[in-house]
Amino acid sequence: MxxxxxxxxxxxxxxxxxxxxxxxxxxxxxxxxxxxxxxxIDELHKEGETHGVLSSxxxxxxxxxxxxxxxxxxxxxxxxxxISMLEKIKD
Numbered sequence: 124m125x126x127x128x129x130x131x132x133x134x135x136x137x138x139x140x141x142x143x144x145x146x147x148x149x150x151x152x153x154x155x156x157x158x159x160x161x162x163x164i165d166e167l168h169k170e171g172e173t174h175g176v177l178s179s180x181x182x183x184x185x186x187x188x189x190x191x192x193x194x195x196x197x198x199x200x201x202x203x204x205x206i207s208m209l210e211k212i213k214d
Contacts, residue, residue: 132212133191135166135178135209135211135212136174136177138208139167139181139208139209140164143161143163143164143205147160147161149166151208155191156191156193156198156213159185159187160188163181166181167181173214174214175212175213179207181209182205182206185206186202188190189202
């Protein structure tokens, strides 16, 4: 397993984390969605996994948010952006 990620992967993970932090700071986003966003950030910082596994795990968590009926439309757009960024990362 690689211990260092490429610059492209690091940039993608940093951007995803910034988008997730934006969801956390948004007062119009419900708490259950913020909880999943925080778990996704924690998953991005997990050690000992490949970048493909990390992106897949975060994508799985965030994908459920897109179908949540309580999510505001602007937050749903952010979720779709996160998913599309993570789909490009493979092992």
